[in-house]
Amino acid sequence: MMEPRFSRRGFLVGAGGATALGAGGVAFDGAHAPAAAQEGGLPDYAAWKDADALIIHSRNTMETKRGAVGSGGLTASDRLFIRNNLPSPDASITADPDAWEIAIEGVARPGTMTLGQLKRLGVTSEASVLQCSGNGRGFFTHGASGSQWLTGAAGCVIWTGVPVAAIVEAMGGPAEGATLMTSTGGETLPDGVDPASIMVERSVPIAAHAHAMIAFEMNGAPLPLTHGGPARVVIPGYYGVNNVKYVKRLAFGTQESGAKIQTSGYRVRPVGEGGAASQPSMWDMTVKSWVTHPLTDPGSGRVQIHGVAFAGPERASGVAVSLDGGQSWEQARFYGPDLGRFAWRSFVMEADLAPGVYAVASRATAEGGSVQPEDFPPNERGYGHNGWRAHAVELTVA
Amino acid sequence: MMEPRFSRRGFLVGAGGATALGAGGVAFDGAHAPAAAQEGGLPDYAAWKDADALIIHSRNTMETKRGAVGSGGLTASDRLFIRNNLPSPDASITADPDAWEIAIEGVARPGTMTLGQLKRLGVTSEASVLQCSGNGRGFFTHGASGSQWLTGAAGCVIWTGVPVAAIVEAMGGPAEGATLMTSTGGETLPDGVDPASIMVERSVPIAAHAHAMIAFEMNGAPLPLTHGGPARVVIPGYYGVNNVKYVKRLAFGTQESGAKIQTSGYRVRPVGEGGAASQPSMWDMTVKSWVTHPLTDPGSGRVQIHGVAFAGPERASGVAVSLDGGQSWEQARFYGPDLGRFAWRSFVMEADLAPGVYAVASRATAEGGSVQPEDFPPNERGYGHNGWRAHAVELTVA
Numbered sequence: 027m028m029e030p031r032f033s034r035r036g037f038l039v040g041a042g043g044a045t046a047l048g049a050g051g052v053a054f055d056g057a058h059a060p061a062a063a064q065e066g067g068l069p070d071y072a073a074w075k076d077a078d079a080l081i082i083h084s085r086n087t088m089e090t091k092r093g094a095v096g097s098g099g100l101t102a103s104d105r106l107f108i109r110n111n112l113p114s115p116d117a118s119i120t121a122d123p124d125a126w127e128i129a130i131e132g133v134a135r136p137g138t139m140t141l142g143q144l145k146r147l148g149v150t151s152e153a154s155v156l157q158c159s160g161n162g163r164g165f166f167t168h169g170a171s172g173s174q175w176l177t178g179a180a181g182c183v184i185w186t187g188v189p190v191a192a193i194v195e196a197m198g199g200p201a202e203g204a205t206l207m208t209s210t211g212g213e214t215l216p217d218g219v220d221p222a223s224i225m226v227e228r229s230v231p232i233a234a235h236a237h238a239m240i241a242f243e244m245n246g247a248p249l250p251l252t253h254g255g256p257a258r259v260v261i262p263g264y265y266g267v268n269n270v271k272y273v274k275r276l277a278f279g280t281q282e283s284g285a286k287i288q289t290s291g292y293r294v295r296p297v298g299e300g301g302a303a304s305q306p307s308m309w310d311m312t313v314k315s316w317v318t319h320p321l322t323d324p325g326s327g328r329v330q331i332h333g334v335a336f337a338g339p340e341r342a343s344g345v346a347v348s349l350d351g352g353q354s355w356e357q358a359r360f361y362g363p364d365l366g367r368f369a370w371r372s373f374v375m376e377a378d379l380a381p382g383v384y385a386v387a388s389r390a391t392a393e394g395g396s397v398q399p400e401d402f403p404p405n406e407r408g409y410g411h412n413g414w415r416a417h418a419v420e421l422t423v424a
Numbered sequence: 425m426m427e428p429r430f431s432r433r434g435f436l437v438g439a440g441g442a443t444a445l446g447a448g449g450v451a452f453d454g455a456h457a458p459a460a461a462q463e464g465g466l467p468d469y470a471a472w473k474d475a476d477a478l479i480i481h482s483r484n485t486m487e488t489k490r491g492a493v494g495s496g497g498l499t500a501s502d503r504l505f506i507r508n509n510l511p512s513p514d515a516s517i518t519a520d521p522d523a524w525e526i527a528i529e530g531v532a533r534p535g536t537m538t539l540g541q542l543k544r545l546g547v548t549s550e551a552s553v554l555q556c557s558g559n560g561r562g563f564f565t566h567g568a569s570g571s572q573w574l575t576g577a578a579g580c581v582i583w584t585g586v587p588v589a590a591i592v593e594a595m596g597g598p599a600e601g602a603t604l605m606t607s608t609g610g611e612t613l614p615d616g617v618d619p620a621s622i623m624v625e626r627s628v629p630i631a632a633h634a635h636a637m638i639a640f641e642m643n644g645a646p647l648p649l650t651h652g653g654p655a656r657v658v659i660p661g662y663y664g665v666n667n668v669k670y671v672k673r674l675a676f677g678t679q680e681s682g683a684k685i686q687t688s689g690y691r692v693r694p695v696g697e698g699g700a701a702s703q704p705s706m707w708d709m710t711v712k713s714w715v716t717h718p719l720t721d722p723g724s725g726r727v728q729i730h731g732v733a734f735a736g737p738e739r740a741s742g743v744a745v746s747l748d749g750g751q752s753w754e755q756a757r758f759y760g761p762d763l764g765r766f767a768w769r770s771f772v773m774e775a776d777l778a779p780g781v782y783a784v785a786s787r788a789t790a791e792g793g794s795v796q797p798e799d800f801p802p803n804e805r806g807y808g809h810n811g812w813r814a815h816a817v818e819l820t821v822a
Contacts, residue, residue: 101644146727327544376546
């Protein structure tokens with residue numbers, strides 16, 4: 027075993043990973059009340075969640091603890107992270123899911139369909155990683171505002187829904203020249219506020235509709251309100267924000283949404299700059315992995331080092347693990363069911379650990395050849411961090 | 425569309441399938457209190473279950489409603505059936521899963537290991553169908569005693585655990601000439617009763633150990649007490665009873681267990697005969713499928729007919745659907761992630777239904793060529809029913 031060495035950057039210190047912050051752990055911005063402000067734990071709309079498995083950042087932002095992600099390739103529904111841009115609508119909207127109405131616009135024969143009617147058009151299931159654009163923000167060192175997510179604003183679940191392609195086909199195809207698909211959320215907007223300033227409405231390239239669905243089930247149960255039930259858009263391979271909850275409108279056209287969340291929000295730009303439509307939008311995800319076990323001293327001897335790896339719209343093809351902060355790497359092995367190209371894979375590497383200090387890192391590769399980078403450049407809002415060095419854990423074996 | 429015709433046997437009548445009984449619905453035997461006796465619904469050890477998705481036969485026997493199985497290929501944990509031969513041990517045994525001890529016997533270096541120690545030896549995940557031997561008993565017409573399960577004493581979940589092969593290898597290999605693997609459950613046995621008369625201990629052919637695991641997770645969360653936590657044996661492709669819960673001993677040898685559950689229980693024999701070790705034991709499962717949607721009038725027009733199909737230790741290779749009680753068949757399509765050979769697949773067939781009465785049946789085929797039979801012969805305890813005719817549903821379209 028090589029003597030472990032460290033970069034000048036701090037590695038995460040063990041302690042279950044649950045409460046650790048990256049080197050850049052900073053105060054929450056005004057929009058997100060810190061966990062300490064949440065008297066009594068889980069809010070009503072998420073009362074069914076497993077609080078022990080979550081870090082509660084605020085009423086609308088909770089992440090899965092690093093060690094609680096499970097090792098079967100699938101995230102249990104009661105452990106999946108929550109990130110709501112606005113408060114959930116009233117729970118009554120899930121009482122009769124099939125009665126939920128969705129307007130389909132920008133097609134040859136536009137109209138409003140109930141979920142029950144849409145279900146008659148087709149069905150599809152797809153496992154995919156759901157990940158917040160800001161997952162890993164807590165590992166940046168420049169003080170990006172927003173929830174200080176570590177690894178847990180991500181999970182992998184099985185969605186079942188109506189293929190958007192089947193809906194579009196049944197309605198005569200998209201309007202000629204359409205380049206975008208725009209989804210509008212069914213949140214109740216407060217009076218006296220310009221809707222465009224807070225509404226959840228996202229546009230994505232129309233090509234994404236080939237794999238998109240109107241999801242009504244998650245992990246074999248009706249989609250709960252907490253995750254966008256009765257129906258949400260799911261675009262496998264795309265960041266969470268594009269998977270619009272309680273979707274009430276799906277439109278095809280050439281104009282990006284004028285909502286702030288589209289025009290200036292979720293835009294990647296240099297630190298200090300404002301958001302603008304000319305900057306890249308948080309659409310498809312990138313190749314990423316992290317170690318989930320062990321996070322505390324396992325004792326010396328043989329151990330199984332676990333983690334998860336995915337590659338957004340591509341299939342993850344492999345992952346290497348380093349015990350010495352990236353000086354040497356060894357190929358890990360995927361195990362468990364392959365849930366498809368948009369899912370993550372569980373990986374494991376067996377290691378015999380002598381007493382010492384280890385900097386345990388993982389580095390995933392995508393089928394197309396892209397490799398998880400060592401570092402990821404800071405950006406104003408702290409989006410898209412997939413640098414393997416900051417995601418490494420320091421492990422002390424006594 | 426052909427005019428539907430029916431066999432002289434009764435088909436299930438719609439009504440959600442939830443409360444319907446097969447033609448042979450009979451009284452429960454003394455060992456199983458009927459649901460009506462369960463004041464207050466779910467017992468404490470299963471209080472986290474989704475009662476609306478279950479038919480509660482007794483305190484220890486609950487099945488998933490036919491329409492509640494979900495359509496993503498995976499059964500949600502809170503919808504999975506429960507069948508306990510004995511009351512669960514105290515919940516305290518899951519407080520520190522890694523401290524749970526399992527004796528490994530009939531190997532070169534026998535000994536007792538904690539689950540924490542075993543986890544260091546390896547990890548595997550496998551999706552597999554868990555099905556009670558008596559699933560479908562309610563469709564027999566000869567009055568077999570026991571819970572009158574319809575379709576729902578079955579589910580498909582993802583297990584994560586320690587490969588039994590890795591444990592055996594670490595302990596020097598199985599005893600020479602061993603032909604069987606025997607698992608002993610950790611239930612507390614009442615005083616004053618011959619342990620062999622009620623203990624849960626099952627022997628299976630040693631070849632089964634190649635795919636077996638000591639499971640500690642189910643669907644991405646720690647295995648709950650309700651399903652055998654902290655650790656149970658999982659033998660993909662084998663009937664539920666062999667997947668011994670709260671396993672405390674794993675032994676390799678040449679003698680089948682002397683427990684009644686092995687010697688005379690779970691033996692397939694003609695109606696009226698007693699159980700004996702000379703009769704076939706309920707080991708590996710057979711090819712089977714059933715329709716899960718629609719179960720009530722969907723209204724005329726295009727509908728998606730859904731169901732699940734599996735083939736025990738083999739991969740299900742296809743499924744055909746009939747709308748006329750088996751006079752004509754059309755190939756259905758599998759959809760969703762392929763969770764592996766031991767899992768079930770969700771299938772769908774699109775149909776345009778005019779008003780009328782339909783006898784909707786499904787017939788699965790296994791990779792090795794075996795086909796789900798039309799009928800399955802009655803046997804004393806009503807085990808193993810996979811006949812497609814009795815599993816069909818009658819659908820009236822107004």
